Amino acid sequence: MARTGTTKMEGVANNAFIQKEDDMVSDKLTSKKVTSHSQHRNKKCSNHDTIEVIGTSTFDNEHNRLPQLTLTFYNVKKVLKVQDSTSKEKLVTKTLLDGVSGEVKPGQLLALMGPSGSGKTTLLNTLAGRTLTGVSGTILLNGISYEKGMKRKLAYVVQEDLFFDNLTVEEHLTYTALLRLPGHYTKQEKLSQVDKIIDMLGLKNCASTTIALISGGEKKRVNIGTELLTGPNLIFLDGR
Numbered sequence: 001m002a003r004t005g006t007t008k009m010e011g012v013a014n015n016a017f018i019q020k021e022d023d024m025v026s027d028k029l030t031s032k033k034v035t036s037h038s039q040h041r042n043k044k045c046s047n048h049d050t051i052e053v054i055g056t057s058t059f060d061n062e063h064n065r066l067p068q069l070t071l072t073f074y075n076v077k078k079v080l081k082v083q084d085s086t087s088k089e090k091l092v093t094k095t096l097l098d099g100v101s102g103e104v105k106p107g108q109l110l111a112l113m114g115p116s117g118s119g120k121t122t123l124l125n126t127l128a129g130r131t132l133t134g135v136s137g138t139i140l141l142n143g144i145s146y147e148k149g150m151k152r153k154l155a156y157v158v159q160e161d162l163f164f165d166n167l168t169v170e171e172h173l174t175y176t177a178l179l180r181l182p183g184h185y186t187k188q189e190k191l192s193q194v195d196k197i198i199d200m201l202g203l204k205n206c207a208s209t210t211i212a213l214i215s216g217g218e219k220k221r222v223n224i225g226t227e228l229l230t231g232p233n234l235i236f237l238d239g240r
Helices: 120-127 148-153 169-180 187-200 216-228
Strands: 016-022 030-032 040-042 052-057 071-083 091-104 109-114 135-141 154-157 234-238
Touching (some): 091 135, 109 120, 120 135, 148 154, 154 216, 216 234
Parallel strands (some): 016 109
Antiparallel strands (some): 030 040, 052 109, 071 091, 071 135
């Protein structure tokens, strides 16, 4: 198995994002080291499909003034015992992640690309601390080993958009803010945060429209906005 180099990216703002895209590349796994020189390093996954780390984007605006957070991961592996398809009694070892390494610095957009089943969602779930069974390797947030308490600094946008379709965009975000923002926020501060998110994500034109009637792209932005409300330091986006 080839070993990947650390994926380093330069940025200026305070949030870091990891995003997954499906069905863009095939067969052999490659991991691109994104720098000004566009260097490439290769890394194989368990099923020899491709995950490609591509592109870098930076951003900075008035909404992003959070403590900076760097995610670093070294030689992350995930190995599980699963039932053999040919025998109900026999268990076989299945490698889902095989020595993946990388780094995401503040203000960066890191995209993971690869065909279905190549391990993108598994990697995101592992880095976000959602599923750690069978995981080995090192995952650090600002140089500190991952702990459950650190999950408050992270947000995760799942593939499927989950809403009450009869609510408007503004109603959905308002209810989310009232329920999830800390108790020391006043109601007005929570409503102000909703307004900021609507403005940031360009949702003003559909703020009063029921979610059932907005476009797929708008729904995805609402889904992202739902997680941005709490001011996470790092956001994982599991897209299609």
